[in-house]
Amino acid sequence: MTSDKRHVALVTGATGGLGTHMCQNLHDDGYIVCANYRTRTTAEKWNEDMKEKGYDFKLYEGDVSDPNEVKGMIERIESDYGNVDILVNNAGITRDGSFKKMSYENWDIVLKTNLYSVFNCTRGVINQMIAQNYGRIINISSVNAQRGQFGQANYSAAKAGMHGFTKTLAMEVARNGITVNTISPGYIATDMVMAVPEEIREKIVKGIPVGRLGGTHEIAHLVSFLASEKAAFITGANYAINGGQHVY
Ligand code: CAA
Numbered sequence: 001m002t003s004d005k006r007h008v009a010l011v012t013g014a015t016g017g018l019g020t021h022m023c024q025n026l027h028d029d030g031y032i033v034c035a036n037y038r039t040r041t042t043a044e045k046w047n048e049d050m051k052e053k054g055y056d057f058k059l060y061e062g063d064v065s066d067p068n069e070v071k072g073m074i075e076r077i078e079s080d081y082g083n084v085d086i087l088v089n090n091a092g093i094t095r096d097g098s099f100k101k102m103s104y105e106n107w108d109i110v111l112k113t114n115l116y117s118v119f120n121c122t123r124g125v126i127n128q129m130i131a132q133n134y135g136r137i138i139n140i141s142s143v144n145a146q147r148g149q150f151g152q153a154n155y156s157a158a159k160a161g162m163h164g165f166t167k168t169l170a171m172e173v174a175r176n177g178i179t180v181n182t183i184s185p186g187y188i189a190t191d192m193v194m195a196v197p198e199e200i201r202e203k204i205v206k207g208i209p210v211g212r213l214g215g216t217h218e219i220a221h222l223v224s225f226l227a228s229e230k231a232a233f234i235t236g237a238n239y240a241i242n243g244g245q246h247v248y
Contacts, residue, residue: 009227010077010084012036012064012121013091014057015046017190018140021220022088027055029224031086034058034077038091064091064117065109074124083128086136086227089118089162094192096151107154114158118165126173135178136227139166140219143186143242159184163238170236179235181226186242188214210243 009026013019014035027033035057037043043059050057058080062073077084092114095106122137129135144152145159163182170180187193187204193213196204205213219241225231240246 005082006030006032007085008032008034008077008081008083009086009088010034010036010060010074010121010125011088011090012117015039015043016090016192017216018185018188018219019088019090020046020050021216022090022223023050023057024053024055025217025220025224026086026088026227027057029228031227032058032081034060034081034084036060036062036064036073036091038063064121065112067116067120067123070117070120070124074121078128083132084125085129085132085134086138087121087125088138088140088223088227089121090140091117092140092142092155092159092192094152094155094195096155096196098151099153102153110154111158111161114155115161115165118162122165122169126169126178129178130173130176133177135173135176136231137166137169137178137180138223138226139163139180139182141182141184141238143184143240143246146184146238146240146248147246166238167236174235177232179226179231181231181234181236182238183219183222183226184238184240184242185219186214186240186245188216188219190216208243208245212243214241214243 009031015037023033060073062069139162141162142159144156166182
């Protein structure tokens with residue numbers, strides 16, 4: 001980017017385990033970090049904690065599954081800080097259960113939150129990125145998109161859809177200085193993973209060659225790199241960070 005404007009990064013689902021570390025790294029890298037959240041009380045408490053640790057995040061409320069809320073949120077960010085230069089589509093939920101018992105509601109909410117959100121947020125920022133001839137889009141998918149996981153037909157479908165999206169958009173905007181990449185984390189020590197029943201989780205950890213859950217910093221470092229100007233030739237890629245759980 002040619003101007004001296006401080007880059008603006010928007011991280012969706014910022015208050016979760018992965019999101020928090022991504023925000024911290026991007027802040028340390030000098031970006032204005034817009035932290036998207038859905039639940040105000042959780043976000044305010046989170047932000048207090050972050051302030052105590054020296055982080056100055058800009059909070060933006062918005063349910064990423066709702067196109068109108070996303071539109072309003074992006075308009076507010078643009079008016080406060082200018083165009084979004086870096087978008088990290090990180091917000092995601094699980095509603096695990098075997099497919100034979102899966103309700104339409106649990107299919108729908110996971111697809112809307114994990115995949116339609118990617119459309120909503122990316123659609124909201126892409127034309128400005130094209131106009132300024134610079135942008136970074138980073139989609140946080142999952143090992144369970146790459147290999148499948150018992151009980152996650154909804155989640156695996158949504159997360160696999162993210163990388164299909166990455167590949168096509170990467171081609172469409174490559175000439176506009178915009179890169180689009182996917183990161184596929186394995187089992188990372190977040191609340192989402194800790195919510196898996198302990199005995200199942202222990203079995204999963206036994207299947208990870210590195211022998212442990214991943215750390216949130218191990219994902220956030222790659223987000224920082226892909227967000228940087230140094231990563232200009234990396235686009236359409238899918239980075240597996242899973243401790244060897246799935247190699248292909
Ligand atoms: N392979 C084969 N069989 C399995 C199995 C597996 N991996 N897991 C469970 N089963 C079997 C059980 O032994 C049980 O068999 P019996 O009926 O013979 O006893 C049966 O399947 C259970 O079937 P149900 O239809 O009752 O399953 P359920 O609807 O209750 O769902 C579950 C169970 C909630 C999916 C539970 O297995 C589970 O929590 N699994 C872990 C799912 C998981 O890994 N989620 C990841 C969350 S974190 C995340 O998503 C982040 C990320 O990106 C990695």
